[in-house]
Amino acid sequence: MTKKTFHWGIIGLGKIAHKFAQGIAVLENASVYAVASRTPKKAKDFARQYNVEFYYNSYEDLMYCDGIDAIYIATPHVFHFENTMLCLRHKIAVLCEKPFAINNRQVQKMVATAKANNTFLMEALWTRFLPSIEKVLELIANDVIGEVHTIKADFGFKAKFDPQNRVFNNALGGGALLDIGIYPLFLALLIFGKPNNIQASAKTGTTYVDETCAMILDFPKNKIAILHATIIADTPTEAFIYGSKG
Amino acid sequence: MTKKTFHWGIIGLGKIAHKFAQGIAVLENASVYAVASRTPKKAKDFARQYNVEFYYNSYEDLMYCDGIDAIYIATPHVFHFENTMLCLRHKIAVLCEKPFAINNRQVQKMVATAKANNTFLMEALWTRFLPSIEKVLELIANDVIGEVHTIKADFGFKAKFDPQNRVFNNALGGGALLDIGIYPLFLALLIFGKPNNIQASAKTGTTYVDETCAMILDFPKNKIAILHATIIADTPTEAFIYGSKG
Numbered sequence: 001m002t003k004k005t006f007h008w009g010i011i012g013l014g015k016i017a018h019k020f021a022q023g024i025a026v027l028e029n030a031s032v033y034a035v036a037s038r039t040p041k042k043a044k045d046f047a048r049q050y051n052v053e054f055y056y057n058s059y060e061d062l063m064y065c066d067g068i069d070a071i072y073i074a075t076p077h078v079f080h081f082e083n084t085m086l087c088l089r090h091k092i093a094v095l096c097e098k099p100f101a102i103n104n105r106q107v108q109k110m111v112a113t114a115k116a117n118n119t120f121l122m123e124a125l126w127t128r129f130l131p132s133i134e135k136v137l138e139l140i141a142n143d144v145i146g147e148v149h150t151i152k153a154d155f156g157f158k159a160k161f162d163p164q165n166r167v168f169n170n171a172l173g174g175g176a177l178l179d180i181g182i183y184p185l186f187l188a189l190l191i192f193g194k195p196n197n198i199q200a201s202a203k204t205g206t207t208y209v210d211e212t213c214a215m216i217l218d219f220p221k222n223k224i225a226i227l228h229a230t231i232i233a234d235t236p237t238e239a240f241i242y243g244s245k246g
Numbered sequence: 247m248t249k250k251t252f253h254w255g256i257i258g259l260g261k262i263a264h265k266f267a268q269g270i271a272v273l274e275n276a277s278v279y280a281v282a283s284r285t286p287k288k289a290k291d292f293a294r295q296y297n298v299e300f301y302y303n304s305y306e307d308l309m310y311c312d313g314i315d316a317i318y319i320a321t322p323h324v325f326h327f328e329n330t331m332l333c334l335r336h337k338i339a340v341l342c343e344k345p346f347a348i349n350n351r352q353v354q355k356m357v358a359t360a361k362a363n364n365t366f367l368m369e370a371l372w373t374r375f376l377p378s379i380e381k382v383l384e385l386i387a388n389d390v391i392g393e394v395h396t397i398k399a400d401f402g403f404k405a406k407f408d409p410q411n412r413v414f415n416n417a418l419g420g421g422a423l424l425d426i427g428i429y430p431l432f433l434a435l436l437i438f439g440k441p442n443n444i445q446a447s448a449k450t451g452t453t454y455v456d457e458t459c460a461m462i463l464d465f466p467k468n469k470i471a472i473l474h475a476t477i478i479a480d481t482p483t484e485a486f487i488y489g490s491k492g
Binding site: 149154197201203204205212218222224228233236240244246 | 395396398400404443445446447449450451458460461462464468469470472474476478479480481482486488490492
């Protein structure tokens with residue numbers, strides 16, 4: 001007897017949706033079952049390329065497609081909120097590409113709506129599932145580096161400047177923090193929990209998005225995180241976790 | 247005709263004074279001429295070891311030693327102010343080990359006193375004279391990395407914890423900032439000038455000194471520095487200088 005195949009829907013068929021479909025293709029018990037794009041040609045081409053059974057030119061139509069187990073939201077940042085809300089209101093489980101939304105108010109509402117509809121909601125933060133992160137948590141749990149007191153992490157790359165480029169485009173929720181600052185932040189919150197104080201500085205460029213963002217987070221029990229994200233410099237993109245044993 | 251030999255006096259004969267004397271020994275036109283320590287044996291032994299002509303058991307006595315061109319202050323941080331002031335009031339040039347003093351009020355007074363007495367006063371910040379720093383300034387001046395917008399630097403080492411150890415001893419002006427935080431700070435100020443905003447967080451340990459210190463400095467023209475110093479972790483101790491060209 002074979003296991004049931006998990007049926008994915010996808011909203012937004014850009015670069016990341018292609019990567020997602022390619023990932024699903026190597027899994028035995030999952031398939032991309034239905035996709036939706038506001039650009040008709042994109043939906044059709046995508047469906048053909050990955051053998052998707054159903055494709056739609058409206059996100060609303062996708063809601064009424066029977067047999068979908070969860071929808072992956074792969075639209076630009078600024079649309080995550082409305083796309084996710086649409087699914088949740090239809091009681092459809094959601095895996096939303098990071099960042100969840102562009103501010104805390106939106107996220108609160110998404111979480112509340114998921115609860116109210118008893119629906120699954122998750123942010124697609126892939127680094128959480130990296131073997132290296134699992135290993136780090138294991139090392140910490142086993143007291144290999146002692147009591148962790150400092151985390152220093154950065155994520156930075158020099159994007160080719162183009163005002164239309166997603167990361168520089170304010171209307172699309174561009175900027176370093178939402179796009180990549182989320183990774184070092186995630187690591188600090190994963191290990192230390194909730195900060196009790198945040199100091200930060202952002203440097204905005206000509207398109208008014210934060211091109212560089214630096215943060216100092218203070219946590220209970222004298223723990224600290226020093227984080228940096230930028231879209232205008234190739235930084236080492238590495239993390240240091242310092243504990244009492246090294 | 248040989249050049250005149252520059253006569254150094256030294257106040258405080260600890261580890262750094264030995265390094266200073268060893269450095270002077272390889273110079274042709276300088277010598278350690280007189281030293282003073284409040285520990286009589288130290289003064290005598292130091293004088294013998296480095297062929298110093300005069301040695302004193304009181305700093306005050308050193309002030310009346312004829313023929314000294316400048317005095318190097320090598321006492322612990324908390325004494326820099328009073329030792330420097332003593333020399334300046336006697337119109338003797340001073341090279342004071344870093345940090346200059348333990349707060350801004352003291353530094354202001356030292357500078358004012360040097361001016362009032364028309365005397366030379368300098369902080370012994372060795373990194374300013376490293377060939378690598380000269381090279382960095384040259385690269386920036388020649389526009390090799392473009393407009394510098396971000397500096398990220400750290401200095402950290404894991405000191406063996408001992409409440410009596412100078413760096414952990416609050417009474418001796420211990421802590422990460424004064425001892426080593428000064429180096430990344432120096433680099434940021436050297437390249438960017440005066441910051442218009444400073445955000446910082448210090449984590450104090452059981453001896454009430456800052457064991458870790460993180461800083462975000464904002465400078466005019468959208469420039470930023472992210473700095474970190476610690477005496478409880480071996481950090482890479484490196485600096486990144488990011489400009490518009492790389």
